[in-house]
Amino acid sequence: EVQLVESGGGLVQPGGSLRLSCAASGFTFSSYAMHWVRQAPGKGLEYVSAISSNGGSTYYANSVKGRFTISRDNSKNTLYLQMGSLRAEDMAVYYCARDSGSPAPLYYFDYWGQGTLVTVSS
Amino acid sequence: EIVLTQSPGTLSLSPGERATLSCRASQSVSSRYLAWYQQKPGQAPRLLIYGASSRATGIPDRFSGSGSGTDFTLTISRLEPEDFAVYYCQQYGSSPWTFGQGTKVEIK
Numbered sequence: 588e589v590q591l592v593e594s595g596g597g598l599v600q601p602g603g604s605l606r607l608s609c610a611a612s613g614f615t616f617s618s619y620a621m622h623w624v625r626q627a628p629g630k631g632l633e634y635v636s637a638i639s640s641n642g643g644s645t646y647y648a649n650s651v652k653g654r655f656t657i658s659r660d661n662s663k664n665t666l667y668l669q670m671g672s673l674r675a676e677d678m679a680v681y682y683c684a685r686d687s688g689s690p691a692p693l694y695y696f697d698y699w700g701q702g703t704l705v706t707v708s709s
Numbered sequence: 710e711i712v713l714t715q716s717p718g719t720l721s722l723s724p725g726e727r728a729t730l731s732c733r734a735s736q737s738v739s740s741r742y743l744a745w746y747q748q749k750p751g752q753a754p755r756l757l758i759y760g761a762s763s764r765a766t767g768i769p770d771r772f773s774g775s776g777s778g779t780d781f782t783l784t785i786s787r788l789e790p791e792d793f794a795v796y797y798c799q800q801y802g803s804s805p806w807t808f809g810q811g812t813k814v815e816i817k
């Protein structure tokens with residue numbers, strides 16, 4: 588059974604940093620691109636970032652470019668999102684999601700984690 | 710950037726009725742690279758449809774997708790109690806990959 592479990596969310600002050608993790612199991616993690624998607628409270632879904640299966644290629648939405656860094660450790664089956672210079676508008680539930688394609692990514696998502704809440708407030 | 714506009718914002722229907730949800734793109738979505746997701750309160754989204762019309766694994770056949778170019782539709786043929794939720798479309802034909810704002814299907 589495919590499982591994605593996010594952790595690392597919490598309360599952070601504006602301008603602060605936070606690292607999210609997503610532990611994957613039930614599939615060959617190193618064969619799939621992975622993604623982060625966020626959802627502000629009461630709002631819709633917003634695409635955040637992607638990383639290729641081997642970590643060699645990354646993509647960021649303009650809203651987070653230069654502030655967030657996506658990475659992965661295939662030996663630990665874990666995806667990360669390092670978030671910096673956090674703003675009020677970054678407050679959201681952050682979901683990790685598996686790409687539906689393998690080996691080539693398709694950029695739609697067949698499995699999602701339960702999400703982790705990031706609160707940005709002083 | 711392709712902007713996806715979903716309509717209506719809220720659909721009030723009774724169990725057993727047919728639901729028709731629209732997703733309109735600001736420019737053509739290449740190769741019908743359009744997906745639909747269902748999200749219930751407090752839960753993660755669930756993939757329903759990809760490639761505009763292909764059902765994901767385990768999705769009941771009362772869910773169907775259609776459309777091409779800029780106009781796409783998700784149809785739920787007969788609403789079951791568990792279908793009342795928010796539905797999002799997503800285009801994955803060109804980056805940035807974008808979602809619609811969602812349609813809420815609520816019990817009338």
